Amino acid sequence: MTEYVESRHNDVVTDRDDVDAFLPLPASVMHIVVALADGEKHGYAIMRDVKELSDGTVRMGSGTLYGSIKRMLDQSLIEEADERPDPALDDQRRRYYRLTELGQQVGAAEHRRLTALVDAARLRQLGIVPGGAW
Amino acid sequence: MVNPFAVRGLRILTLAYPADFRRRYIDDITQLAIDRHRHEHVSAWRILADETADTLRTAPLQRWETTMGRIIIISTIAAAALIAALVAQVMLVPLVLVLAACAVAFSRGRRPIAADQPSHRWVRWLVAGVVALGAAVAIPLIDGGELNAFWWSAMALAGILGIVALIVSLLMVLDGRTGRTTTAPIG
Numbered sequence: 001m002t003e004y005v006e007s008r009h010n011d012v013v014t015d016r017d018d019v020d021a022f023l024p025l026p027a028s029v030m031h032i033v034v035a036l037a038d039g040e041k042h043g044y045a046i047m048r049d050v051k052e053l054s055d056g057t058v059r060m061g062s063g064t065l066y067g068s069i070k071r072m073l074d075q076s077l078i079e080e081a082d083e084r085p086d087p088a089l090d091d092q093r094r095r096y097y098r099l100t101e102l103g104q105q106v107g108a109a110e111h112r113r114l115t116a117l118v119d120a121a122r123l124r125q126l127g128i129v130p131g132g133a134w
Numbered sequence: 135m136v137n138p139f140a141v142r143g144l145r146i147l148t149l150a151y152p153a154d155f156r157r158r159y160i161d162d163i164t165q166l167a168i169d170r171h172r173h174e175h176v177s178a179w180r181i182l183a184d185e186t187a188d189t190l191r192t193a194p195l196q197r198w199e200t201t202m203g204r205i206i207i208i209s210t211i212a213a214a215a216l217i218a219a220l221v222a223q224v225m226l227v228p229l230v231l232v233l234a235a236c237a238v239a240f241s242r243g244r245r246p247i248a249a250d251q252p253s254h255r256w257v258r259w260l261v262a263g264v265v266a267l268g269a270a271v272a273i274p275l276i277d278g279g280e281l282n283a284f285w286w287s288a289m290a291l292a293g294i295l296g297i298v299a300l301i302v303s304l305l306m307v308l309d310g311r312t313g314r315t316t317t318a319p320i321g
Binding site for chain 1: 155158163166193195196
């Protein structure tokens with residue numbers, strides 16, 4: 001029996017198989033999904049956000065960033081918003097991106113998958129040094 | 135003020151990407167580099183070095199992800215394999231290389247959102263391949279079996295072009311039947 005996933009706003013009903021087909025998400029894509037989770041961003045803001053979220057360990061070049069953005073657009077995980085300046089930077093017009101309903105659902109599914117994995121690692125005490133903190 | 139030579143170098147670097155990707159994102163890529171220079175105070179040449187490393191890693195993958203890119207790469211490998219077979223008379227190794235290239239091209243799963251529009255360009259390539267191979271077969275018959283250097287070269291060239299055209303036609307058919315979009319899966 002097909003299981004359906006309802007969006008938060010009950011506007012889009014997506015087949016769970018469609019969502020699960022995207023999993024596991026590559027790390028670069030999941031970083032972009034997380035960066036866009038709190039609102040629209042342009043490319044430089046996404047890059048900066050990813051760097052901050054990863055404490056500087058993940059740095060995307062423009063080829064990696066826009067290659068992932070292009071694929072995500074083709075797969076309808078994100079969509080282009082408008083072009084407008086970023087008042088925090090300068091008056092240069094920039095192209096903004098936002099998550100689609102499908103992108104939100106896929107991001108949530110990936111979050112659940114990663115959480116289950118971390119919980120399993122914690123249960124098996126992975127990374128815990130005997131007799132002390134890890 | 136951003137170093138104009140570094141900006142020009144960055145724009146030249148984007149030539150490594152497929153044309154449609156470059157047209158769509160070249161301004162964004164340039165603006166990204168300018169933003170890093172202005173707001174993170176990274177030197178222009180350091181940005182260019184970083185982007186060069188990133189391009190070397192991502193541009194070949196992007197080329198591979200386009201249908202025509204895969205066709206061109208595999209056709210080139212096939213043509214080189216055939217030339218090696220004719221020159222070195224080592225048939226097995228080139229055939230293995232061609233089969234391996236085809237397996238790599240189509241072994242990864244695809245998750246299309248919408249199926250491709252049906253294309254009949256493969257028919258043209260099929261016809262061209264058959265005609266070229268027909269010419270390669272016909273040449274010895276016309277010449278009575280004794281080939282001089284000119285006819286030998288013509289027969290070899292027609293045979294190679296015919297096989298390449300048939301491979302391209304087959305790849306187009308396979309790509310169309312799986313209902314792919316022109317992009318690979320994410321990542």
